[in-house]
Each structure stands twice: as C-alpha cells, then as structure tokens.
Amino acid sequence: MPDHPKLTVLGAGSWGTALAALIARNGVPTTLWGRDAGALAAMAAARVNQRYLPDIELPEQLGYESDLARAVRGAGIVLIVVPSHAFASMLDELAPLLDADTAIAWATKGFEPGTGRFLHELVAEKLPGRAAAVVTGPSFAKEVASGLPSAVTVHSDDAAFAQQLATLLHAPNLRAYSGGDVLGAELGGAMKNVLAVATGIADGMDLGLNARAGLITRGMNEMLRLGVALGARPETLIGLSGLGDLVLTCTGDLSRNRRLGLALGQGIAIDEAVRRIGQVVESILTADEVARLADKHGLDLPISASVRAVLHGEVTPVAGLKALMAREQKPEYPHGLFGNA
Incomplete structure (x- = not known):
C-alpha cells in the first residue's frame, strides 16, 4: 500500500467533514461522501459545510x-x-x-x-478479513476543523494498520496515538x-461544581467496572478514549449529550430538547445498551441506570438525583478498584 492511499470518509x-478536511490538508487524497448530493455540491462550491461547520x-x-460506489472505488481506507x-x-x-x-x-x-453489540463486532461479521x-x-469537530489543538487515538487488532492510520491523521494541530484495545476504546467513546x-442534568439544576466532579469521578468508576467485566484494559479507559472523552463531554457545551x-x-x-439540538444525540440509544450490558454481567451502575430512567420518562431528573443521593454509605472501593460498588 502506498504511503498515501486514497481515503474516503463516509458521512458529511x-x-x-472535520476529519476529511484534516486528512486532506495532510496531503492524503481524500473524498467526502454524503447522501445529499445538493448539500455536497454546495460544499464543493463554497468550500464550507454551512449546516454543520x-x-x-x-x-x-x-x-x-x-455516489457511494464511485466514492469507495479504489480507496485504500474507508473511514465511516x-x-x-x-x-x-x-x-x-x-x-x-x-x-x-x-x-x-x-x-x-x-x-x-437493540442488541448492545459493539461496532467492531458488526465489522467482523459483515466485512470479515479486513484490517479494521x-x-x-x-475531539469536538468544530475545534478540530478550526485548527485548535486536539488528540485522538486509533485502536486496531492490526498494529501496522493502527500506526498507518494514526500517521495519516497526525497533524500540527492533532496528535494521533495508537493502541490495540478496540473494545475498550469503543466502550469509552460510547459510555x-x-x-x-448526568452532569448536564446536574448543571442544568445548578447543583454546583462539586456535584459535577462527583458525577464524573463515580461515572468513571462505572465505566472501569463495566470495561473490566467485558475484557477491556483499564489503561485504555483512563486514557484518551475513556477519561479524556468523558471529561470533555461532561464539561464542554459543544457536547450534544451534555446539552441534552x-x-x-x-x-x-x-422531545423538545432533541429538536433544539438538531442532531443525533447518541446517549438516548446508548443508555439502553449500557443497561443491557450491566444486567448481563450483574453490575450495579447507578448513574447510568438513573440516566436511562430519566431518558425514558420513568423518573424526573429531581427524583433521579434524590435516588442517587439516598444510596447507602459505603467504602469508595469495597471490593477493590473493580468490585461491584
């Protein structure tokens, strides 16, 4: 494969758009595909994604x-x-x-x-035998596209491919790391x-910075315990894909999930909150799948469970908070770091 394979980004x-622009600026032949031909034509003419950036x-x-077939023809890498x-x-x-x-x-x-399957499992099933x-x-898209300093990580079972893709992404404004824990990286990015x-609800209720810090820390505990139960590496979850993404999304108002x-x-x-945001809010679906995984492994994840209940209208945000605060006093780590606390 040449140093700069043709790369196609699917999703405008x-x-x-931010990733396609970054990679193209790095000198990689890059094509951006989207279903709306009119929107793509407008982007090409104005060199601006007016709706999103x-x-x-x-x-x-x-x-x-x-045209999807033309977009991927001859591509060395397809980035979905x-x-x-x-x-x-x-x-x-x-x-x-x-x-x-x-x-x-x-x-x-x-x-x-509906299944809780990880995306890498879908890739292995539907596109087997490929480097993935x-x-x-x-990494907020707006900041990456604006050239502000950012960092991402690329995880793959194929170390050479992880390194190749990280090299294509690495830029003066973006540090790209690599690793081999696909499951852990995906769990952090989803959970x-x-x-x-949860932190958005607390901030929306003006509960203060102490509450926000407590929710982030105990939420990290939930992520670690679920990750270890699934076979993820703890170091992945305390890295960019876990702790890094958690802090950003819990504190940055560019986050759709925090704004929700x-x-x-x-x-x-x-419904009104989602309408105002105007883009897909991944947490609404992800909360159900986190609950499914927690049940499967016999884990008590109270913050995640409370968020799911609020999103389904089973409890109000106030009632959900009261339930969390009413939990019994206990050691912070009664069974060690990864016990079912």
Whole structure:
C-alpha cells in the first residue's frame, strides 16, 4: 500500500467533514461522501459545510462524491462517520462495493441499537478479513476543523494498520496515538455520552461544581467496572478514549449529550430538547445498551441506570438525583478498584 492511499470518509456531518478536511490538508487524497448530493455540491462550491461547520473553510484539495460506489472505488481506507443506528446498514451497503484490500475504520461512537453489540463486532461479521480500526478520543469537530489543538487515538487488532492510520491523521494541530484495545476504546467513546447527560442534568439544576466532579469521578468508576467485566484494559479507559472523552463531554457545551442533560435539568421535555439540538444525540440509544450490558454481567451502575430512567420518562431528573443521593454509605472501593460498588 502506498504511503498515501486514497481515503474516503463516509458521512458529511460535523465530525466526518472535520476529519476529511484534516486528512486532506495532510496531503492524503481524500473524498467526502454524503447522501445529499445538493448539500455536497454546495460544499464543493463554497468550500464550507454551512449546516454543520459554518464559517470554517474546507481545503481546496478535498473531493466530494454522492455516489457511494464511485466514492469507495479504489480507496485504500474507508473511514465511516455515520450515527451508530445507521452503522450496520452502512456496512451492508459497502460489502459488495469495496475492493478486496480496502481497510475499514470508523469514528462512530455507540452500540448497535437493540442488541448492545459493539461496532467492531458488526465489522467482523459483515466485512470479515479486513484490517479494521476505531478512531476515538476527546475531539469536538468544530475545534478540530478550526485548527485548535486536539488528540485522538486509533485502536486496531492490526498494529501496522493502527500506526498507518494514526500517521495519516497526525497533524500540527492533532496528535494521533495508537493502541490495540478496540473494545475498550469503543466502550469509552460510547459510555461517556450517557454520563455526560448526568452532569448536564446536574448543571442544568445548578447543583454546583462539586456535584459535577462527583458525577464524573463515580461515572468513571462505572465505566472501569463495566470495561473490566467485558475484557477491556483499564489503561485504555483512563486514557484518551475513556477519561479524556468523558471529561470533555461532561464539561464542554459543544457536547450534544451534555446539552441534552442541561435542557432536562432545566425542565425542558426530552422531545423538545432533541429538536433544539438538531442532531443525533447518541446517549438516548446508548443508555439502553449500557443497561443491557450491566444486567448481563450483574453490575450495579447507578448513574447510568438513573440516566436511562430519566431518558425514558420513568423518573424526573429531581427524583433521579434524590435516588442517587439516598444510596447507602459505603467504602469508595469495597471490593477493590473493580468490585461491584
């Protein structure tokens, strides 16, 4: 494979556009695909994604293509950046179109709705035998596209592919690391969205910075315990894909999941909150899958469970908070770091 293979990014939302622009600026032949041919034509003409990244100029060398078969033809790497609920169908569309040696990567965060399966499991099932990697970490699309300093991590079972993709992403404004714990990297990127709703609710209720710090810390504990039960490496979860993404999403108002929590904490109905955000809010689906995994492994994850109950309208944010605060006093780690506390 040449030093700069053709790379196609699937998904012309904020994160897909930001990644495509970054990679194109790095001198990699890059094509951005989206379903809306009119929107892509407007982007090509104005060199701006007016809906998702207004006022941020896109590089002249970035290509655009609305036909999926043409977009992926000859691509050495296909990077999928679509919402988690559309991920499986995207793989199904790709299966008959890809060249035999095309590698697959994704910057999607979440689980398969309804099954709780990790996205790497879907890739292994639907596109077997290919090099595959996840790109994740604390990275708001707007800041990456604006050239502000950021960091991501690339995890793959294929160390050479993880290194290759990290090298293609690495730029003056973005540090790209690599690793080999795909499951851990995916868990951190998905679960932090649920926990960001909790901190958003607390901030929406003006509960103070102490409450926010407590929720982030105890939420990290829940992420670690679920991760270890699933076979993830603790160091992955205290790295960029876990702790890093958790802190960013819980504290940064560019986070859709935090903004959802803020709205709920202010008494706004969930449907209205989602309408105001105007983009997919991954936590709504992810909360169900975290609960499914916790039940499967016999884990008590009270913050995640409370968020799920609030999102389903089973309890109000105030009632959910009272239930958390009413839990019995106990040692912080009664069974060691990864006990079912």
